[in-house]
Amino acid sequence: xxxxxxxxxxxxxxxxxxxxxxxxxxxxxxxxxxxxxxxxxxxxxxxxxxxxxxxxxxxxxxxxxxxxxxxxxxxxxxxxxxxxxxxxxxxxxxxxxxxxxxxxxxxxxxxxxxxxxxxxxxxxxxxxxxxxxxxxxxxxxxxxxxxxxxxxxxxxxxxxxx
Numbered sequence: 001x002x003x004x005x006x007x008x009x010x011x012x013x014x015x016x017x018x019x020x021x022x023x024x025x026x027x028x029x030x031x032x033x034x035x036x037x038x039x040x041x042x043x044x045x046x047x048x049x050x051x052x053x054x055x056x057x058x059x060x061x062x063x064x065x066x067x068x069x070x071x072x073x074x075x076x077x078x079x080x081x082x083x084x085x086x087x088x089x090x091x092x093x094x095x096x097x098x099x100x101x102x103x104x105x106x107x108x109x110x111x112x113x114x115x116x117x118x119x120x121x122x123x124x125x126x127x128x129x130x131x132x133x134x135x136x137x138x139x140x141x142x143x144x145x146x147x148x149x150x151x152x153x154x155x156x157x158x159x160x161x162x
Contacts, residue, residue, distance in 0.1 A: 004035060006119050011037035014112045020100035022079065023092040026086070026116060027051055034090060050093035053085050071106060082106065084113040090120060 001009070007026060013039060015021045023038030031051030036043040057072040072083040075098075082094040082105055092113045095104060 003119050003122075006153050007116050008035055008037065010112050010115050010119070011035070014094065014108055018096075018100070018104060019121065020097040020105075021094055022097060023095045024112075025095075026027050027091055027093065029089055029091065032086050038095065046093055046095075050081075050083050050091055054085060057083065058085075058140070073102065080105070086113045087117040087120060089118070089128050092116065 011024045011026065014024060023036070023040065025036045025038055025043050025046045025150070026034045027047035027050055028034055029051060031048035033044050033047040036047075038046070040046070053072060054069070058069045061067060061069040069085060071085075074081040075085070077098070079098050080096045080100060080102075082096070084092040084094070086092050092109065094105065094109045
């Protein structure tokens with residue numbers, strides 16, 4: 001079984017073990033989608049937002065002196081999103097229904113994140129780029145560490161006014 005198939009099997013397995021999981025997204029540290037087990041068409045947006053959120057979470061944990069970030073949980077009125085670091089090169093976003101048991105979610109999602117991390121280390125897939133060293137440096141300016149900061153500046157484009 002190739003790496004991409006094995007990773008997707010891990011994501012499908014998470015949904016089978018925890019029925020409250022409505023989908024999951026694996027993204028690179030740069031916010032680009034690697035693969036998904038998600039019916040929604042906005043997986044690319046979820047990947048980018050997850051990377052930005054995880055980057056902020058890492059910064060918070062470091063600034064507070066709480067060590068390496070384990071996970072971030074976002075609770076909405078209709079569900080939750082758990083974000084888990086997958087080594088230094090990727091992240092796992094798990095979308096759930098509102099009534100999911102948090103400890104069960106964290107345990108199963110962390111197992112999947114660890115297994116996917118092993119798969120990426122053992123046989124790296126081609127669409128997971130090495131992260132920009134500034135992205136992983138929590139002391140680098142925020143604009144350097146966010147996925148949108150990688151877009152080239154084009155002065156010819158009109159600026160949006162809010």
